[in-house]
Amino acid sequence: xxxxxxxxxxxxxxxxxxxxxxxxxxxxxxxxxxxxxxxxxxxxxxxxxxxxxxxxxxxxxxxxxxxxxxxxxxxxxxxxxxxxxxxxxxxxxxxxxxxxxxxxxxxxxxxxxxxxxxxxxxxxxxxxxxxxxxxxxxxxxxxxxxxxxxxxxxxxxxxxxxxxxxxxxxxxxxxxxxxxxxxxxxxxxxxxxxxxxxxxxxxxxxxxxxxxxxxxxxxxxxxxxxxxxxxxxxxxxxxxxxxxxxxxxxxxxxxxxxxxxxxxxxxxxxxxxxxxxxxxxxxxxxxxxxxxxxxxxxxxxxxxxxxxxxxxxxxxxxxxxxxxxxxxxxxxxxxxxxxxxxxxxxxxxxxxxxxxxxxxxxxxxxxxxxxxxxxxxxxxxxxxxxxxxx
Amino acid sequence: xxxxxxxxxxxxxxxxxxxxxxxxxxxxxxxxxxxxxxxxxxxxxxxxxxxxxxxxxxxxxxxxxxxxxxxxxxxxxxxxxxxxxxxxxxxxxxxxxxxxxxxxxxxxxxxxxxxxxxxxxxxxxxxxxxxxxxxxxxxxxxxxxxxxxxxxxxxxxxxxxxxxxxxxxxxxxxxxxxxxxxxxxxxxxxxxxxxxxxxxxxxxxxxxxxxxxxxxxxxxxxxxxxxxxxxxxxxxxxxxxxxxxxxxxxxxxxxxxxxxxx
Ligand SMILES: [Zn+2]
Ligand SMILES: [Zn+2]
Numbered sequence: 001x002x003x004x005x006x007x008x009x010x011x012x013x014x015x016x017x018x019x020x021x022x023x024x025x026x027x028x029x030x031x032x033x034x035x036x037x038x039x040x041x042x043x044x045x046x047x048x049x050x051x052x053x054x055x056x057x058x059x060x061x062x063x064x065x066x067x068x069x070x071x072x073x074x075x076x077x078x079x080x081x082x083x084x085x086x087x088x089x090x091x092x093x094x095x096x097x098x099x100x101x102x103x104x105x106x107x108x109x110x111x112x113x114x115x116x117x118x119x120x121x122x123x124x125x126x127x128x129x130x131x132x133x134x135x136x137x138x139x140x141x142x143x144x145x146x147x148x149x150x151x152x153x154x155x156x157x158x159x160x161x162x163x164x165x166x167x168x169x170x171x172x173x174x175x176x177x178x179x180x181x182x183x184x185x186x187x188x189x190x191x192x193x194x195x196x197x198x199x200x201x202x203x204x205x206x207x208x209x210x211x212x213x214x215x216x217x218x219x220x221x222x223x224x225x226x227x228x229x230x231x232x233x234x235x236x237x238x239x240x241x242x243x244x245x246x247x248x249x250x251x252x253x254x255x256x257x258x259x260x261x262x263x264x265x266x267x268x269x270x271x272x273x274x275x276x277x278x279x280x281x282x283x284x285x286x287x288x289x290x291x292x293x294x295x296x297x298x299x300x301x302x303x304x305x306x307x308x309x310x311x312x313x314x315x316x317x318x319x320x321x322x323x324x325x326x327x328x329x330x331x332x333x334x335x336x337x338x339x340x341x342x343x344x345x346x347x348x349x350x351x352x353x354x355x356x357x358x359x360x361x362x363x364x365x366x367x368x369x370x371x372x373x374x375x376x377x378x379x380x381x382x383x384x385x386x387x388x389x390x
Numbered sequence: 391x392x393x394x395x396x397x398x399x400x401x402x403x404x405x406x407x408x409x410x411x412x413x414x415x416x417x418x419x420x421x422x423x424x425x426x427x428x429x430x431x432x433x434x435x436x437x438x439x440x441x442x443x444x445x446x447x448x449x450x451x452x453x454x455x456x457x458x459x460x461x462x463x464x465x466x467x468x469x470x471x472x473x474x475x476x477x478x479x480x481x482x483x484x485x486x487x488x489x490x491x492x493x494x495x496x497x498x499x500x501x502x503x504x505x506x507x508x509x510x511x512x513x514x515x516x517x518x519x520x521x522x523x524x525x526x527x528x529x530x531x532x533x534x535x536x537x538x539x540x541x542x543x544x545x546x547x548x549x550x551x552x553x554x555x556x557x558x559x560x561x562x563x564x565x566x567x568x569x570x571x572x573x574x575x576x577x578x579x580x581x582x583x584x585x586x587x588x589x590x591x592x593x594x595x596x597x598x599x600x601x602x603x604x605x606x607x608x609x610x611x612x613x614x615x616x617x618x619x620x621x622x623x624x625x626x627x628x629x630x631x632x633x634x635x636x637x638x639x640x641x642x643x644x645x646x647x648x649x650x651x652x
Contacts, residue, residue, distance in 0.1 A: 005645040018649030020642075024635040055646035072634065090633035094501060094587060105500075106633040111625065112618050124637065136643045144643075147633065 002389065003057040003140035004368040009047035012369045017057060020136060020144035025072035028148040030084065034165045035062035035138045036359070037375040037385045038086075039195055040311045044129050045372065048313065051113060051130040058127040059139030059387075060086035061169040063161060066152070067142070075149045082152040083164040084145055085172060085337025088124040088135065091150030102334035107146065108133045122334065139368055141389045153341045159348050165386065166196065166355035167344050172337040173309055174200025174262065175344060178208050180307040180331035181258035188212040190247055190256035190299060192292045194222035194234070196358045196384050197309055198262035202230045205260075207352060214250060216243060221381035229357045247299045255301030263292040263310040290318075297322050308332035358384045365389035494595045494617065498624040501588040501632050504580035505559040510631055511578060512562070519636065520627045524612055524619060534567070539612060547572055572597065572612075591627070593620045 005015045020029055038061050043049045045058075063083040066076055076082065089096050090106035104123035108114070111121025113131040127137015136143065145151055155164040174197045181189060189205040191198050194217035202213045215226035216235045223234040233250065237243050247256060292310065297319055300306055306328050323330060347353035360383045363371040371385035500507070510516055517527045517535065530536035530550060539547040549570035555563035555577070563577040579592045612619060626636045644651035 001643065003643060003645070007645070013645070015645035016649070017643040017645050018641065023638055023640065026633075026635060053644075053646075053651070055644040055651065057643055057645075088637075090629070092501065092632045092634075093628075094499075097501075106629040107637050109637040109639055112621060133637070134639045134642065136639070140643065142643075146635075146637065 001141040002365055003136070004059060004365065004387075006045065006052050006056045006058050007054055010045060012045065012058075012372055014366050014368060015055070017055075017136075017140070020140075020142050022068060022070045023144065024146055025070045026147050026149065027070040028066050028073055028076055028145050028152065029068040030062075030064040030082070030138075030143050030145050030152075031067045032062050032064040032138050032140060032143055032389050033081075033161050034064070035059045035140075035387050035389070036165055036168075036170075037061075037372055037387075038169055039197070040128070041372075042376055043311060045376070049129055049131075053130060053134075056127065056130075056134070057136040057140050059137035060126040060128050061165065062126075062138035062143065063155065063164045063168060064138075064143070066148075069148065073148050076152045080152065081155045081161075081164075083155055083167045083341070084138075084151055084153070085335065085341065086125055086128075086169045087122075087334065087337060088126070088133065088146055089150055089338055090147050091338075096150070096338070099336060099339040100333075101336040101338040110134055139365065139387055139389070141365070150338065153345065156345060156349055159345065160356060162356040162359050162386065163348050163354060166200070166358055166384075167337075167341060167348070169335060169337065170196035170358060170384070171200045171204075171344055171353070171355050172340040173197045173335040174202075175204040175207075175340050176333065176335055177201040177260045177262060177307045177309040178204035178210075179340075180333075181205070181208075181260065181305045183208045183210050183258065185209050186211045187257040188214065188251050189258045189260065190214040190216065190296070191232070191260045191262055192216045192296055193262035193310065194219070194226045195262065196355075198260075199225060199230055199358065199383075200355060201260045201262050201307075201309065202226055202232045203353060203355075205258075206231065207347065212250070214247065214256065219378055219381075222383065225357065225383065243295055244299050251301070255299055255304065257301055258305040258307060259296040259300040260307045261293050261296050261310045294319055297326075297328065300326065300328055303327045305329045305331065359386045361385045363387050492597045492616075494597075494620040495592065496621040496624055497590055497592040498621075498628050499583050499587050499590045500628040504582055504589045507589050507591065507631065508559045508562070508580050511580075511627070516627070516630070519630055520623050522636070523622050523626065535564070537566075539572075549574070591624060593624050595620055 001017060001019050002014055003017045005013055005017065007013050022029060041058060041060070044052045063081070066078050066080045066082060069076060069078060085101070087102040087104065088107040089101045089104040093105040095101070095103040095105055102123050105121070108121050108124040110130050110133060114121045117131070122132065124133025124135050126135050126143065127139070153167075177197070178189065178201050183189060183205060187210050189210045189212070191201050191205070191213065194202075194215045198215065198217070199222075202215050205213045213230070213232040214235060215223065215230070215232040216237055217223050217226070218236055218238045220236070223236055226232040226234050235243055235246050240246050248254075293308065296306055303326070306323070308330065309332070344353065360381055361371060361374060363385055365387050368387050371387060374380060374382045375385045514529045521527050521537075524539055526538045526540070528536050534550045534552050537549050537551055549566040549572060550568055551564045551566050553562060554565050555561065559580060561577060561579045563575070565575040566573050574595060574597045576593070576595045581590050583590045629636045640652040641650035642652065643649065
C-alpha cells in the first residue's frame, strides 16, 4: 500500500510499504477514508521529540471502513464506517475503567522507553514515535486498529466523513479541555490557540454552558473562524499591548473563570541532530511556548481553573508560586477520546456541533507532504489538511 | 568458558569497553533516556547561568551535571539503569572470593484476585507467553520447566527449572536444576492491592552461578536489556490477563525492511 513516511527530520515521503495484517485477535484492518494533520505531528517531524525511526508511517487522526476483523472481534463488522480515537486503549485496565483512556496500561509495547521521562508509561498512539508504541500511522491506505471493540466507534447515518474525522482527536481533545474547567452557567472561558483543538475547546465551552468565550491567537483567519464558526470573542495578541489587560477589561477586572492552553508546540529552526544542540533548541522553544502558559496562569481569576492541552516536553521555570498563591486548579491530559465519543457523536447528530469547517484544505495521499508543508507554515489560511488516500 | 573471578576494579575496564561499543550503535530510541537528561540538563544550565546569583549557580551546577550525564556514552551502568531495580549484591564465598549476585526485581499492579492470577500464572502456556521476549518455556515432564534462551553465542542457553516452594494464591518459587551456564532462581508473589486496584505482583530473578559465568556477565547472556527482564515479563503478564493479548507492532508496515518493521 501507499503511506506517508517519516524519513528524517523535515523529510516526509509517500512510499510503498507492506499492507497491515491482523496480528492480535482483537485487531481490525481499516481502509482509511480520511486522515488529517495534527499540530503534535510537527514535534517529531521537526525532530524535537526523539524515537522516530526512518520509514515510520505517521498520522493519528482518521476514520474509515472496516475491511478485515480478527477472531476475537465481536462488535465491529466488515463494512462498518467508524471513527477511531488516536490513543489505543484496551478497555479493561484500571485506567480505561476509570475513563482515563490515554493512560491505558496495556497498549504500549515499548512503554519502558517512556519511563525515564514520565516515570510511568502511557497508552500507545498511531504513528507517533516509538516511545508511544511505534504503531504504524493512518496517513496510509490501510491501518491496523488493535482492540477494535473498544476503539472503533460506528459513525451514524447522517454524519459525514469529515464530521467524523475530527472526532478522532481534535474535537475530543478540545471538549476534554473544556470539561476539565467544570464550567458553571455565566462563566467566562479564555482559550489560548485557535487551531483545530483550540477552536473545538471554544465550541465545547459554549456547549458546556459558558456565557462568554475568548479565543487568543495571532493569525487573522483563525481568529475569524473563532468569531464566525464558534461565536467567540477574540484577541490578536500581536495587536494588543497586554492580553492580560484586555482579559481583565472584558471581565470587569476579575479575570476569566477558566483558562485553556491549546497552543501546540510550534516549529522553529531545522536540521539539528546532536542531542545537546537539540536540547538548546528545545530550550529556546520552551521559553516561546511557556509564554502562552504563563500568560494563562497570570490571567486566570483567583481560584479559577487552568486546563492544559498544549503538548509540552520538559517544561522549565514553571510559575508554581503563582498557581499556589492564586489557588488555581490545574488539569491536563492527552485526550481521553473513548470517554467523549458517544456524546460527541450525539452532538453532531443533533446539529449542535459541526467540526467539518476545520478541513480548510484537501489533498490526495500522494500530495500529503505538500499538505504538511502548508499546515506547518500556516499558509493560505490552513487550519487542517485532510488526506484522501483511496 | 569459565570466567575467573576478578577484583571489582579489573571488571570496570571490560564494562567500559562494552558500553562504549553499545554507545556506537545507539539509535534514537536507545538515546531517549539520555536525551531526556540532556534536555533537563541544558535547560537548568542555561537558566542557572542567566540568573547568575547563588541559587542560579547551584542550578547551573545541577544542570551541568545532568548535561554531562546526558552527553556521555560511556557511563556507569547504574546511571543508565536509573529507575530500574537492578542490584548487584556481593556475597562472600570462601575466604578471598566475592561473587556478584544480580537481582532483577519489579512489581506491577493489575486487575484480578490473587487466587485467579496465581492460577493463570501456573497455566503452562502462560509462562511461555509471558517470558516470550527472551525465552521459550515448556513443560518437560516430572514437574520441570524447560527454559531456552535462543541465540546466545550462536547456541541456545538452556536449563530446567523446578518449583521449590508453592503457596497457592501467594507465592511460587523456582530454581534451575542440573548443569547450566546460567544457574538462577526466581519467585513471583501475589498480594491483594488496596481499593479496586486488584493485585500487586512482584517478580524476582536471581542469577547466582557458582563456578560458572559470574554476576553481571551472566545477566549479559540474557540480551541487551537484562535490567528490563522482570519488568517486561510482568507487563506482558498484565496485558495478557487484563486485555487478553500482549501488545505488539510486529510486523508493522514501514518503508524499511522489505516494507515492514518490528
Ligand atoms: Zn493529535
Ligand atoms: Zn487499558
